[in-house]
Amino acid sequence: MSRLLAAIVGPRVPEDELRARRARYLAPTLTLMLARLLLLVSVFLPYWHMELVAPQYPNGLFLTAHVSHLSGDVREIDGLNHYIGMRPLGEAAAFERAAAVWAILAMFLLVEGAAFVHSRWATLLALPAATFPIAFLVDLHLWMRTFGLNLDPDAPLSSSVKPFVPTVIGEGGIGQFRTFADLGVGFWLAAASSALTIVGFYFHRRAYRPLTLRAGAERTGRAA
Amino acid sequence: MKTTGSTFRFRTLAMTAALGGACLGMLAPEASAQESRRRRGGAEAAKPVELTAEHVGLLTKIADERRLNVDDLLAAAKTFMPSGRHDEYVLFSSGGQSGQVFAIGVPSMRLLRSIAVFTPESWQGYGFSGDNDHVAESLKIMGKPVLWGDTHHPALSETGGEYDGEWLFIGDKANARVAVIDLRDWETKQIVKNPLTISDHGAAFVTPDTEYIVEGGQYATVLGYGYAPPEQYKEAYRGMVTLWKFDRVKGRIDEARSFALELPPYWQDLADAGKRASDGFIFINSFNAEMAAGGVERGEPPFEAGASKRDMDYLHIIDWRKAEAAFKAGKAKAINGFPVIMLETSVAEGLLHFAPEPKSPHGVDITPNGQFIIVAGKLDPHVTVYSIDRVKRAIAEKKFSGQDAYGVPILDFDAVKEVQVELGLGPLHTQFDDKGYAYTSLFLDSAVARWTLGGEYESLNSDRPWKLVQKTPVQYNIGHLSAAEGDTVSPDGRYLISMSKWSVDRFLPTGPLLPQNFQLLDISQPGATMPVIYDMPLGVGEPHYCQMIKADKLKTWKVYPEVGWNPHTQRLDPNAPRQGQEGVTRSGDHVLVNMTAVRSHFHPEHVEVNEGDTVTWRITAVETAQDATHGFCIGAYNINLSLEPGEFAEFTFVADKPGTYPFYCTEFCSALHLEMMGYFHVKPKAVSATDADEASGAVVAR
Numbered sequence: 001m002s003r004l005l006a007a008i009v010g011p012r013v014p015e016d017e018l019r020a021r022r023a024r025y026l027a028p029t030l031t032l033m034l035a036r037l038l039l040l041v042s043v044f045l046p047y048w049h050m051e052l053v054a055p056q057y058p059n060g061l062f063l064t065a066h067v068s069h070l071s072g073d074v075r076e077i078d079g080l081n082h083y084i085g086m087r088p089l090g091e092a093a094a095f096e097r098a099a100a101v102w103a104i105l106a107m108f109l110l111v112e113g114a115a116f117v118h119s120r121w122a123t124l125l126a127l128p129a130a131t132f133p134i135a136f137l138v139d140l141h142l143w144m145r146t147f148g149l150n151l152d153p154d155a156p157l158s159s160s161v162k163p164f165v166p167t168v169i170g171e172g173g174i175g176q177f178r179t180f181a182d183l184g185v186g187f188w189l190a191a192a193s194s195a196l197t198i199v200g201f202y203f204h205r206r207a208y209r210p211l212t213l214r215a216g217a218e219r220t221g222r223a224a
Numbered sequence: 225m226k227t228t229g230s231t232f233r234f235r236t237l238a239m240t241a242a243l244g245g246a247c248l249g250m251l252a253p254e255a256s257a258q259e260s261r262r263r264r265g266g267a268e269a270a271k272p273v274e275l276t277a278e279h280v281g282l283l284t285k286i287a288d289e290r291r292l293n294v295d296d297l298l299a300a301a302k303t304f305m306p307s308g309r310h311d312e313y314v315l316f317s318s319g320g321q322s323g324q325v326f327a328i329g330v331p332s333m334r335l336l337r338s339i340a341v342f343t344p345e346s347w348q349g350y351g352f353s354g355d356n357d358h359v360a361e362s363l364k365i366m367g368k369p370v371l372w373g374d375t376h377h378p379a380l381s382e383t384g385g386e387y388d389g390e391w392l393f394i395g396d397k398a399n400a401r402v403a404v405i406d407l408r409d410w411e412t413k414q415i416v417k418n419p420l421t422i423s424d425h426g427a428a429f430v431t432p433d434t435e436y437i438v439e440g441g442q443y444a445t446v447l448g449y450g451y452a453p454p455e456q457y458k459e460a461y462r463g464m465v466t467l468w469k470f471d472r473v474k475g476r477i478d479e480a481r482s483f484a485l486e487l488p489p490y491w492q493d494l495a496d497a498g499k500r501a502s503d504g505f506i507f508i509n510s511f512n513a514e515m516a517a518g519g520v521e522r523g524e525p526p527f528e529a530g531a532s533k534r535d536m537d538y539l540h541i542i543d544w545r546k547a548e549a550a551f552k553a554g555k556a557k558a559i560n561g562f563p564v565i566m567l568e569t570s571v572a573e574g575l576l577h578f579a580p581e582p583k584s585p586h587g588v589d590i591t592p593n594g595q596f597i598i599v600a601g602k603l604d605p606h607v608t609v610y611s612i613d614r615v616k617r618a619i620a621e622k623k624f625s626g627q628d629a630y631g632v633p634i635l636d637f638d639a640v641k642e643v644q645v646e647l648g649l650g651p652l653h654t655q656f657d658d659k660g661y662a663y664t665s666l667f668l669d670s671a672v673a674r675w676t677l678g679g680e681y682e683s684l685n686s687d688r689p690w691k692l693v694q695k696t697p698v699q700y701n702i703g704h705l706s707a708a709e710g711d712t713v714s715p716d717g718r719y720l721i722s723m724s725k726w727s728v729d730r731f732l733p734t735g736p737l738l739p740q741n742f743q744l745l746d747i748s749q750p751g752a753t754m755p756v757i758y759d760m761p762l763g764v765g766e767p768h769y770c771q772m773i774k775a776d777k778l779k780t781w782k783v784y785p786e787v788g789w790n791p792h793t794q795r796l797d798p799n800a801p802r803q804g805q806e807g808v809t810r811s812g813d814h815v816l817v818n819m820t821a822v823r824s825h826f827h828p829e830h831v832e833v834n835e836g837d838t839v840t841w842r843i844t845a846v847e848t849a850q851d852a853t854h855g856f857c858i859g860a861y862n863i864n865l866s867l868e869p870g871e872f873a874e875f876t877f878v879a880d881k882p883g884t885y886p887f888y889c890t891e892f893c894s895a896l897h898l899e900m901m902g903y904f905h906v907k908p909k910a911v912s913a914t915d916a917d918e919a920s921g922a923v924v925a926r
């Protein structure tokens with residue numbers, strides 16, 4: 001059991017080695033620390049914005065998505081959406097929004113843990129954090145697609161507004177509205193965190209892989 | 225715009241990365257709020273105008289075709305507002321017999337809206353809320369509805385003698401009432417009826433910090449709605465001035481802290497509160513110092529002759545701070561339950577002095593520094609200017625030329641008079657600008673007179689002091705006039721409104737009843753240049769006074785602050801139905817309807833009651849978008865509401881007419897506005913007795 005754990009956690013760095021090549025071992029630790037921090041901070045910042053402009057809304061309507069909630073003119077947009085038979089926005093991604101903060105905390109802890117694991121398993125622990133921004137976008141797109149394509153056929157404006165796929169990034173249009181969607185600061189922080197995680201693990205593997213190999217060689221040597 | 229957006233983002237990103245750390249979390253809300261306020265279609269920047277030969281040709285052609293001269297073109301350029309551009313000033317005008325207030329943009333002279341005050345007004349749903357409507361209650365006098373008013377003088381609330389844009393007060397001459405309008409939602413919040421007198425004139429005027437709203441009387445009566453035959457005019461009839469205490473926090477006049485002063489039965493006319501040098505005083509004109517009691521039917525001279533016989537009337541000078549102290553010291557007597565400082569107390573305490581003024585004056589207006597009190601002669605071609613320093617000295621040194629029949633000391637005219645300036649025929653009212661000029665309306669001459677002030681104003685222009693500079697004809701019979709913030713401690717100049725009472729030939733004929741003519745004068749140039757640049761017909765009443773406030777001082781709400789807002793209490797109403805709480809409940813023969821209105825339906829859509837039920841109906845407009853206003857009417861039941869975004873309304877009535885009544889939204893709120901309706905079913909007594917339990921699709925009150 002402890003052998004398996006040791007295999008997963010990987011070899012520890014000898015004191016003299018650590019002193020001799022401080023930067024080599026410090027690089028992954030610091031990079032991953034920053035990655036975790038950015039991911040955590042992103043929880044407080046908007047991931048995605050949409051602005052809707054129509055003649056009778058000269059100041060526009062705004063929709064802002066954080067990982068955990070929607071804000072802005074949700075009521076007004078829902079009110080308008082009922083004319084085309086779209087379900088209320090609050091019904092979209094309810095599970096994702098409820099779980100998001102916990103998921104990010106979990107990713108935070110996984111990356112934290114990964115920093116102490118010196119074997120190749122570390123990569124696996126970092127995978128969720130590294131792919132999170134992509135997952136967010138894909139999920140957003142799928143929900144918008146589901147909502148846009150499943151309009152109530154009995155809605156008042158069903159004859160003039162047909163099912164459609166809303167634009168997740170960039171300019172789109174529906175009815176008399178033009179929509180402008182783009183990514184928010186939170187998303188970019190998460191993306192930066194993802195990039196730093198990947199870079200961090202490059203440093204991580206560069207530092208610890210030789211140790212793992214050496215330890216492996218030693219084990220085989222002893223066994224032989 | 226997209227580039228700006230991403231630049232902003234990258235800057236934020238860079239900053240974020242640089243800062244790092246937990247402090248970012250705290251910055252976050254601000255950053256995201258900023259981002260969400262970003263606009264894509266911003267207003268186009270104004271470009272300098274370059275007239276090409278082609279433009280000039282085109283303009284010339286249009287001008288020729290429409291018979292416009294260069295002055296007309298310039299006037300058009302000064303007043304035209306491109307779509308979407310907002311006026312610089314808002315004119316709050318009395319609506320005369322309409323009982324309303326009108327808000328007009330300056331310089332475009334576009335009517336922005338009316339504000340219902342003393343008259344039920346259906347668009348605003350003012351006074352159409354069933355049996356115990358608080359509006360209808362506020363319009364009752366001695367228990368009976370009085371459904372109109374004669375709005376005369378609006379007064380914007382002031383702080384330090386400047387308009388602060390928070391409140392608007394207006395007097396009703398016909399019924400001696402004062403109304404309070406909240407300028408956050410532009411709705412009337414309170415109406416107080418003067419308990420002493422039937423009609424008034426000197427209302428409303430405010431003291432420099434809106435401590436009090438002044439309501440001066442007009443036609444003397446027996447105070448407290450009493451009776452006495454005209455033979456007892458001198459003994460029994462009295463004038464008065466009421467000081468209504470305004471409670472800014474509550475947004476209401478506090479009747480319990482208000483008081484009045486008894487005045488002789490001269491007909492008190494216009495009033496103004498002193499400011500700066502004259503702070504602490506109230507000035508009121510009067511006419512009929514003769515105390516003529518009329519009686520043309522008995523061969524007596526009519527009022528018009530009897531009341532204008534003498535050469536002099538009395539300018540009333542009241543020390544309101546002293547009067548307030550006397551009131552607080554318990555020196556007032558209750559008349560009709562209202563505290564009144566009687567004349568003998570005023571005389572004994574030195575609260576009231578008179579200054580002689582040329583006969584039958586009209587306006588009394590105080591210069592911005594408070595130094596000069598200007599009385600317009602009406603039947604005298606002069607304005608008479610008093611100086612507050614002289615007045616104070618004469619009071620201190622008791623320079624009296626006598627006392628009137630009631631013992632009120634009369635200050636020596638020569639001791640208090642600064643100067644008299646001859647302007648022309650029928651001077652009525654005076655306003656001020658920022659260049660040392662005063663503007664006086666000349667009713668008979670049908671002109672606006674510009675003249676120079678003296679004292680500290682002498683250096684502000686190159687014209688000699690106390691001289692007429694220019695008379696601009698107006699069309700016709702000007703009453704009040706109003707310059708931009710022209711009765712405050714710091715007038716803006718620039719624009720002046722002539723409230724011309726006769727329009728005669730100015731507009732297309734509209735039958736024998738013609739509109740008033742609001743004329744805009746450009747007073748931005750000094751000297752003799754003071755052209756009329758716009759005529760605005762106002763065919764909805766005969767306004768009296770108006771005040772012009774810089775638009776950016778108003779802190780107007782765009783929608784109500786929260787959904788479920790009660791505009792009467794100006795707070796969230798605990799009774800406002802929220803979405804999900806809709807329904808109809810019965811207790812005995814009382815039915816409670818909880819309804820929401822949202823584009824484009826009411827919920828519930830069927831309400832069924834029994835004939836004779838008392839119905840209390842509550843509606844919340846569940847809207848937060850600007851201008852997403854709904855209406856709600858029940859035909860034949862005299863119900864109509866205006867449900868502005870977020871507004872909560874409640875009304876109660878007896879369902880005494882059986883039948884099926886469609887109710888509907890009376891504002892074209894959306895594409896499905898016509899579908900925004902429902903049915904109010906009133907089961908006839910006979911039917912409801914037999915099949916009360918029969919199931920139906922309607923929401924039946926049980």
Ligand SMILES: [Cu+2]
Pocket residue numbers: 823824853854855889890891892893894897900
């Ligand atoms: Cu409606």
